[in-house]
Amino acid sequence: MGNSSVRGEGAPARAADGVAGGGPAAPASASAAAADGPGPRRGKRRILRWVASTLAFLILATGAAGYLYYRHLNGSIQTDLLNLGDNKLGGSKPNAFGQTPLNILILGSDARNDAENQALGGARDTFDGPPLADVQMLLHLSADRSNISVVSMPRDTMIMMPKCTEPNGKVHPASKGLVQTNESLSRGGPGCTVAAWQELTKIPIDHFMMIDFKGVVTMADAIGGVPVCVQQNVHSRTKDGKGSGLKLPAGTSTIQGEQALQWLRTRYGFEDGTDLGRTHAQHMYMNSMAREFRKNAKLSNPVKLNSLAQAAIKAMVVDPGLNKIDKLYDLSVELKKVPTGRITMTTMPWVYSTREEGRVEPKPGEAEDVFRMIREDIPLDGKGPEHPAPAASGSPATPGGPAAAGSAAPSQPAAPQAAAPSRIAVAVRNATGGKDGAQPRVKNRSNEVVQLLVAKGFTKAAADTQAGAEDTTVVRFSSSDQAANAAALASALGLPSSAVEKTDGISGIVLFVGRDWRTGDAPTPPPPAPTKAPDSARPLNGDNDKECMAVQPGFTW
The missing domain is CATH 3.30.70.2390 (Alpha-Beta Plaits)
Known part of the structure; x- marks a missing residue:
């Protein structure tokens, strides 16, 4: 999926072992040669893309980074508008106890907007090309702060694009046909990607974080290593030299630096050689990384923390609601309340498109089930919500709302009353x-x-x-x-x-x-909401340290 033979050289395309948003690919037998061939948006530039997304999740989900209080970093935070579309859902709504969930869209951009990103990304022929949102993950923090659900959207998902209006007045009209989801970023910026998600899912998105290449290599090394597992010896290298180059023995290995990048970009060598396997490997890495931080608190060196903080902040673009260090820190504190055993990583259920060869579309029924569970704050792990405390006890809320854990929640203005x-x-x-x-x-x-x-x-x-x-x-x-x-x-x-x-x-x-x-005195009520993510979403629990990647035949040594 995403090879130049399908969409043409200028199309947003998948590299076989480039880091991507975790979308599925056509079976290797059908697309291997084209998908790894030379062309736009290939090669080194994909190595870091998903790692950048991992970094965003790391900063949010672990809360281990007390360095976020370094005030001098405030001036380095880059911001962009939250939503460039017409459909404004108004943000997440509080539950009956006054507790408010949070929905954060994590994006990985392949933009080449400066020398550092160009050096890291390579592919000189695409330096002046429009950026693509090749990583798209929605992180949902439950209203009661008991669980986190993450939904990845395959980057080759075909959707209808909404109208997006840039701050300078330039209008990108709503699409008349299907458009690849990663093109949303080039329609005005991350606010258009947010608008596209809201149009498709009807999930109100409260914040976004977008990451580029800068600083990622330093961070990968500073983490100190993440345990991963393969069922057999694996070497991601084809006879004609394609693949990530990852070479690991069977069993568990601790990877960092370049090896971590290779793991995240490996397609050939994992499972059936498609992006679905790559997504699963990426989810395993994220969960393992979160466990390591919670267990070992690896980032304890103040000098290292400061260096990491500066690299992270300079590599991020956030919405105006997260444009201060203390806001980011408060958010990380909220996310840290969730134990790893209540983190569920999933991929949006998908099917191969019958309208666009080699692309995918949301799977009818089951994709909407996942979106509905997020909208209705139903945990994807099937465990149900905790018993929330009444709002008067000081329940947490969004940054800028009630204070984070350990401080009293300020009094809130009474909600506006409806007219007769x-x-x-x-x-x-x-x-x-x-x-x-x-x-x-x-x-x-x-x-x-x-x-x-x-x-x-x-x-x-x-x-x-x-x-x-x-x-x-x-x-x-x-x-x-x-x-x-x-x-x-x-x-x-x-x-x-x-x-x-x-x-x-x-x-x-x-x-x-x-x-x-169409008839009657009231709309037809929807069917009961599902209570657990469908198997097609491939849910992975954050405490699952026994998961081990299957190795694709022909890629062992």
């Missing part, structure tokens, strides 16, 4: 045909729903002359002072909180009547 239904103006838009247009819109449906709303007291409801296309009924509002009224409307209709979205492209409050409400 008779004072809430609602435009009702017919969107009953669904997004794929497979069914015609139900004639006169807007007027029928208006009558239902009037009967519920929403006497200012009126049919909108514009139409829409939605699979599920959704309430959208244009300004923050309308949030409480929009939520009250959704509650009156029995809609979940996830059906309420802040959006720039409308005026006032608009009820989009989706395909789930």
Whole structure:
């Protein structure tokens, strides 16, 4: 998948053993020759890409880095806008106990924006090319801080791109067809990748962290080694010289530096030679690294910590909500509360695309199951939530909200109260045909729903002359002072909180009547939410230190 024979030389493509976002590839027998061939975005530039993502997770998930309080690093933090799309979901919402989950999108960019990145990345023919988001991982911290779920999206996933508007006013129109997900970064920056995730998953994303190449080699060495395991002797090298070069004996080895980079970029030699195996190896490495930090606190040298901190901060771009060292530190403290045994690494369930050869698309049903579990704060490990403490006890929240562990939570302003239904103006838009247009819109449906709303007291409801296309009924509002009224409307209709979205492209409050409400007095309720990630997501528990990579036939020694 992603070879130049499929998409052409200028396409965002997979290198067979280059570091990528963990997406699957076509079977080695079908794509090996093309996938490792020379061409754009090949070779050394992929070595560090996923390691950068690993670093971001490390900084967040371990909380071992007290060095984040070095105030002089504040001036080095680079920021970019959180969301460049029109669909603003309004951030994660608190649960009944006043506790708020966190969703953080971790991105690895292959940008060559300075000499250091060019030297590390190589591939001179792509120095002036647009950056690609070749690593995309959504980290979900539960509202009660009992568990972390991570979902990787294959970088060759084909999706519909949303409209993205850059700060300078340049508009990237919504795509009319499928586009490879890693192209989102070139449509204005990380804020467009965030917008694409929200459009696809309906998961509100609170923050992003994007990492480039700089400083990664130093950090890989400073970690001091991470245990990994292979079932047989492995050497990732084909007869014609392709592969990462990783060579390890059977059993457990502690790797660091260049060997760690080789492990993370290995495709040929692991499992069936596809990116699915590479993703599994990367997840194993991340979990093992988190265990090592928790167990041994390897980063105890202040000089080393300072050096690592400077390299990490200079290599990161974050959203404005994480633009201070103390905010990053507070976030790491929150994530450290989760034991490794409640960290679950997964890959978005996928299927090979029938519309774009060699690419993948979200697996119908099961990908949405994973997204829904994240939206509804259901742990992917199937263990269920802990019993949360009431908000009055000082439950943690987002950086900038209640204080981190060990300090009292400041008093919070009372939530805005909704107006009486008779004072809430609602435009009702017919969107009953669904997004794929497979069914015609139900004639006169807007007027029928208006009558239902009037009967519920929403006497200012009126049919909108514009139409829409939605699979599920959704309430959208244009300004923050309308949030409480929009939520009250959704509650009156029995809609979940996830059906309420802040959006720039409308005026006032608009009820989009989706395909789930073609008839009757209320939308068709969704089926019960799953309680555990499907096997197709390949969940890996953070405490699993027995996992050992299978070796691809022909790559042993």
